[in-house]
Amino acid sequence: MTPNRTVEQIPNQIRIPWNTAISLSWTGLKRRLFRSMITITGVVLAIAFLAYMTINESIVGALVGLNDPVLNASLQRHGVDVFSAGSLDQMLQLLIGLALLTSTVGILNAMLMSVTERIKEIGTLKCLGASDPFIIKAYLIESTMQGSVGSFLGVMGGTLVAVGVNLGNYHGYVFQVFPWAPVGRAMTGAFLCGIVITVVAAIAPAWTAARKQPVEALRIDE
Amino acid sequence: MVSLDEREIVIRAIDVERYYYGDGDTVTKALDGISLDIYKGEYLSIMGPSGSGKSTLFNMIGGIDSPTKGMVFIDEIDVAQLDSYELAWMRCHKIGYIFQSYNILPVLTALENVTLPMFFAGQSPDEARDKGAEILKHVGLGDRIFHRPFELSGGQQQRVAVARALANDPVIILADEPTANLDVKTGQEMIELLHDLKEERHITIISATHDMKMLDVSDRILWIRDGKVHRLKERSELDIQVGHMDEEV
Numbered sequence: 001m002t003p004n005r006t007v008e009q010i011p012n013q014i015r016i017p018w019n020t021a022i023s024l025s026w027t028g029l030k031r032r033l034f035r036s037m038i039t040i041t042g043v044v045l046a047i048a049f050l051a052y053m054t055i056n057e058s059i060v061g062a063l064v065g066l067n068d069p070v071l072n073a074s075l076q077r078h079g080v081d082v083f084s085a086g087s088l089d090q091m092l093q094l095l096i097g098l099a100l101l102t103s104t105v106g107i108l109n110a111m112l113m114s115v116t117e118r119i120k121e122i123g124t125l126k127c128l129g130a131s132d133p134f135i136i137k138a139y140l141i142e143s144t145m146q147g148s149v150g151s152f153l154g155v156m157g158g159t160l161v162a163v164g165v166n167l168g169n170y171h172g173y174v175f176q177v178f179p180w181a182p183v184g185r186a187m188t189g190a191f192l193c194g195i196v197i198t199v200v201a202a203i204a205p206a207w208t209a210a211r212k213q214p215v216e217a218l219r220i221d222e
Numbered sequence: 223m224v225s226l227d228e229r230e231i232v233i234r235a236i237d238v239e240r241y242y243y244g245d246g247d248t249v250t251k252a253l254d255g256i257s258l259d260i261y262k263g264e265y266l267s268i269m270g271p272s273g274s275g276k277s278t279l280f281n282m283i284g285g286i287d288s289p290t291k292g293m294v295f296i297d298e299i300d301v302a303q304l305d306s307y308e309l310a311w312m313r314c315h316k317i318g319y320i321f322q323s324y325n326i327l328p329v330l331t332a333l334e335n336v337t338l339p340m341f342f343a344g345q346s347p348d349e350a351r352d353k354g355a356e357i358l359k360h361v362g363l364g365d366r367i368f369h370r371p372f373e374l375s376g377g378q379q380q381r382v383a384v385a386r387a388l389a390n391d392p393v394i395i396l397a398d399e400p401t402a403n404l405d406v407k408t409g410q411e412m413i414e415l416l417h418d419l420k421e422e423r424h425i426t427i428i429s430a431t432h433d434m435k436m437l438d439v440s441d442r443i444l445w446i447r448d449g450k451v452h453r454l455k456e457r458s459e460l461d462i463q464v465g466h467m468d469e470e471v
Contacts, residue, residue, distance in 0.1 A: 020341040027329035124325040127286065128386070129314020129342035132306055214286040214313070 021134060025142035032114065036146055039110040039198075043150025044157065046103030047194040050096050051158025054186035059166045062179040071173050078169050104197045111143065111205035118209070119216045126214035135210040143202030144195060151194025155187050232393055232426050233260040233283050238292035240278050240449075252278040253289070254449035262393070263424040265417065267436050270446035277398070279446060280430040284319065284396040285312055297393050314342045318387025318425075320397040324379040326371045332358060332382045333367040339389040357385045361415060377408035384415060388423075395419065397429040401436065413439055 029036050063071060064082050072082050115122070122135060166174050240253040252275045260266055260283065270276035281287035282294055285301050294301045297316050304312060313319075326335050333354050340350035358367045361381045371379055380400060387395050397416065401409035417439040420427050429436060437443060443460060445452040 019347070020338065023334075024327075024329070031329045120325065121327060124319075124321070124327065125338075126310065127313055127317075127319045127325075128339040129310050129390070131310040131342075134342070215281050 018137075021138045021141055025138050025145060028138075029142060029145060035110060035114060039107055040146050040150040040153070042103045042106040042110075043147060043194050043198055044154040046099045046197070047151045047154025047190050048158035048161070049099045049154075050193060051155045051187060051190040052162045053092055053096055053158075054190065055159055055162035055183050056166065058179045058182035058186055059162065059174060062177040062182075063166075063170055063173055066173065066177055068173070071170065074170060100193070100197055104201045107143070107146075107198055107201035108204065111139070111202050112208065115139075115205045115209045115212075119212055122209050122212045123214045123216040126212070132210040135212075136206045139202055139206030139209055140199060143198045143206075147195040147198025150198065151191045154194055155191045158190065159183070159187055229261040229264075231259045232262045232297055233428075234258070234293075234295045235279075235283060236293045236295075238279070238282060238289045238294060240275075240282065240287070241290045251449050253282070255292070256446075256449070256451055257292075258283075258444070258451065258454075260426060260428065262426055263420065264441040265420050265427045265439055266429070267440040267443045268428065268430045268446060269432070269443060270452070274446045275449035276430055276446045278449075280396065280398060280428070283428065284317060284394075285309060310342075314339060315390050316393050318389070318392035318395040320380070320383050320387050320395060320400045322399040322402045324371075324376070324383050324403070326379050326382050326386075328371050331368050331370055332363060332374065332385075335371075335382055336385045336389055339386060343390045354385070354389070357388050358382070360388075361385045375408075376404055377411065380404060380408075380412055381415070384412075384419070388419070388425075391423075392425065394426045394428060397427065397431075399431055399433075400429060401431070401433045406435075409433060410435055 060075070060080055063075060064080070075082055125135065163174070235256055235258040238253050238256045238258075239251065242250040242252055244250060254275075256275075256279060268276055268280060278287065282289055283296070285294075285296055285304075288294075288302055296312065299312065301309075301312075326332075327338070330338070333351065336354040336357055337345075337347075337350040340353065341347075345353075355364075355367055358364060361384050363378060363381050363385065366374060366378060371382070374382065380403075383400075384395075395416070400416070401412050404412060413433070413435055416427050416429070419425050420439075429440075437457065437460065440457055442454060442456050444454045
């Protein structure tokens with residue numbers, strides 16, 4: 001025995017298996033479907049609201065641009081200020097911001113709870129040789145998946161409602177001037193925004209999870 | 223037989239102390255100056271009442287906790303010098319863990335559980351799958367490789383855990399009360415399996431246990447009391463005094 005043998009022979013980095021992280025996150029999501037559904041619902045609602053607001057403004061803005069007297073009367077009946085329509089006023093921006101913030105906090109809470117729930121699993125993974133970045137990666141992948149599903153559903157829902165409401169109010173006019181490009185941009189923006197808030201909300205929980213010591217796996221009993 | 227002193231040392235603990243700091247100035251000494259050599263290929267059972275420091279010592283020599291004072295060498299590597307990457311590497315390659323409550327990942331099949339450490343070690347999926355299936359066959363689960371934990375009995379789950387511990391050909395297997403959740407017969411089978419692994423693969427088996435059955439297969443038995451080595455005996459010395467064992471554990 002030569003205790004002076006140094007640690008140089010240990011490679012500094014473990015190759016981090018992406019596939020493993022993805023399949024672990026995916027199976028974990030499926031197993032905790034109920035918890036995931038709650039998290040996803042939060043994203044769906046916030047993103048649907050965001051998508052609805054922005055798309056509605058685009059459509060109304062395009063309609064105002066037509067400057068048709070009959071349509072203008074109808075717009076005014078529905079409470080649209082025909083002189084300033086087309087851009088979100090500050091109150092609405094604040095509302096949207098609040099909705100996104102609430103949703104972020106909700107996701108953060110759900111993810112933190114899931115870390116506590118899974119201390120033993122995390123500890124076991126670390127005993128098996130999982131590095132800290134692997135654990136972070138697994139959590140971020142999981143939240144990206146939730147964020148994508150939630151944002152997709154939210155964008156679809158918000159778009160359908162916005163288009164539906166405007167069709168109901170202004171009928172054929174909507175098709176005459178449908179603002180494809182702005183609506184597309186609004187949909188993409190809302191989708192990306194959903195993923196960003198989910199991932200941002202997952203950073204702190206992922207970090208907490210990665211810092212857990214493997215000794216926890218032995219200490220905690222079922 | 224080679225005398226113990228000539229055998230290769232796989233774990234060496236030198237004056238290990240471990241304190242836990244409570245509120246204010248209270249300090250609990252979980253380990254109070256333990257020095258211990260563990261030899262390659264031996265079966266060591268660690269016994270001791272709860273609160274004796276048994277688990278703390280066990281975690282220390284398993285590289286999952288570090289001493290407040292003193293040094294622990296695992297396979298000639300000073301554990302205290304390792305950063306988190308290197309510790310992960312060591313746990314992955316040198317040590318196989320078996321837990322009291324199995325700790326099989328419930329979302330994965332038996333085979334996926336066994337191949338997981340291989341992926342951490344950077345093996346390709348094909349290699350891992352073949353090797354995982356072979357190890358599962360070796361522990362007697364050849365026909366259960368695609369089963370999920372809830373479809374397996376406690377004994378079978380613990381076999382999956384043994385297979386998983388073997389995944390990266392470890393030097394040491396650490397088993398924390400591996401038979402505590404098993405009935406007598408399954409527990410006996412588990413002990414025999416661990417014993418066979420020691421014999422066939424020359425893996426060092428270290429087990430924290432309350433299980434008397436375990437003493438039959440152990441090469442040495444270590445009793446911990448009040449954070450100190452209370453006794454350390456070879457099994458041959460112990461056989462004579464079986465009648466007194468109960469009061470010691």
